[in-house]
Amino acid sequence: MSGLAVTGVDVRLGDRLVLEGVDLDVAGGAMVALLGPNGAGKTTLLRAVLGLLPIERGQITVAGASRRHPGAGVGYVPQRHEFAWDFPISVADAALSGRVQHIGWFRRAKAADRTAVDVALERVGMADLARRPIGELSGGQRQRVLLARALALDPQVLLLDEPLTGVDVPTAELVTDLLLQLRSEGRAIVMATHDLSAAASACDRLVLLHRRVVADAPPSELRDPAIWLEAFGVPSSDQLLATLGMGVPR
């Protein structure tokens, strides 16, 4: 089993049970969108998978191994504002920082590390800008640097937190196409997003999260307005279903 398996996971932040009995299976070669309103627990679920938050109950396995310590096998693309873009460092060195633990304490990056970064930058279309200071990049280019940093570790499971928020259309298409390629290479991909139409067009399944998993199904099967009402607190409208390309018979 090469993908990600989340089974019956509870996560508590302070007094609040933020995730309750969450199940999520993402096999290698599958791409899943995590949808839900702000505060529904999308980022919390990603952070739990990364091992950044203790889970109160349940189990998380990556590539069949229980997540005792964070790190191996999972690539993470955080929201863009989580990164210090004013740091004086080049695009290539920023991407290399993803491999810091792989390189090891008191060691310098080896040729293999540089090659991994070159390959990752090539994939995200940033090879030409490898030496540019990160402070001079546009929003879309920044998103691609974060993707390259995650890919530099060649992860089997890739988690992305709102990679399509606030980027222009060419970047959104580039990112989506790259994710589809990565999926076809057998990686498991989980993307938290507010971009419903992109999620519906690119992902195999939509997972509606609102503290618990409200629905987990291919886009075409999520026609029941009650599901959307439960997840988002708003009724599914004709317009919403039209966005999903489903057209409601009147």
Next chain:
Amino acid sequence: MVLALLEWWTEPWSELFMRRAFIVGGVAGLVCGVVGTFVVLRGMAFIGDAVAHSVFPGVAAAYVLGANLALGGAVAGIATAVTVSVMSQNRRLKEDTVIGVCFAAAFAAGIVLVSTQSNYTGDLASFLFGQILGISDADVWTVVVVGTLVVVALLAIRKELVAVALDRETARAVGLSPFRLDLALYLLVTLAIVISLQAVGNILVLALLVTPAASARMLTDRLSSMMVLAAAIGAGGSIVGLTLSFHHDLASGGLIVLVLTAVFLCCWVFGPRHGLVGLARSRRSTSPPQDPPPSDPPPSGASTNRSATTDGPMRGVHHAPSPVAAPAAD
């Protein structure tokens, strides 16, 4: 003229106490420049100030007990650094709040300790404002050895410090401990401050830590260059300040800081790309047509990537406005 200038430079070096001062001031400036690079980039100037002030009760205690002043300062500074990093793990309080509480408390303890003594003003003043013209060979060796260790340690964990500075969460996700790395950085900052106390004193040491690194930031977009430049500016500023102090018989710590500040102002105005002049020039050269919005050059290979999926089933609606996104985004 040239000869006079040369003599102006070399004359102080003939005095033993000045040679010691140059070594201590130069090493302190160099070490603070390197460590200060991270202080500036992490926005930790306030922590530097806090550590500098919290060194004070340690020195006061050592003074009262008749122990080694520098050692007492190091212990107190490290204790404060550890307390701050432990307490700021509780995210309810922001780090600067915790620092405000801790360093005021430490300074207050120092004042109370000092007030138990009747005849302290002389030593206290030399501690607060520096005493670089009256240092021993042992002091010189301490500064050189500790300074070397600090720089070597910082360079040894540089890539880990960079990863944490860039993005704490992801650094944790790949298995680093931002807490321990913060602690290590605070300890290095404390040691850099302690070895600089004799050069500029407790109150002005913050300038040695922040000003050279801030100057260097105006000059470069590369971390390595920034560390080298900050070290050079710190060491050079110390030596120029001491030379001025020697010739004009003015306070050495104050002159060092004023020289560094002059360097900073020059960098701020004349910095090649980010200085006032550089910014004005780049604005003039880009403004004639109009400011184009930052645009992504089409990435190489993007077209081949795209062709693989353009015939996806729902491609047409991919970027249609999403009615769900609006309410969901609050």
